[in-house]
């Protein structure tokens with residue numbers, strides 16, 4: 001199990017939490033998007049924030065694999081034949 005596995009997930013939407021994209025409040029974990037949606041539903045960049053949180057999850061998944069394999073920046077390494 002990679003040590004960075006497990007930032008948990010958002011208690012509101014269930015998205016995987018990534019470093020810098022979540023916060024804890026009264027024992028619950030929120031992604032940045034759900035937090036802002038809750039605190040400031042009129043936020044003009046709400047949609048962009050959602051996309052950023054989702055993109056971070058995809059990046060994090062790739063990083064998880066590449067860190068398992070070594071310092072490769074671009075996801076799973078090719079299969080050697």
Ligand SMILES: [Zn+2]
Pocket residue numbers: 010011012013014015030031032033034035
């Ligand atoms: Zn959320």
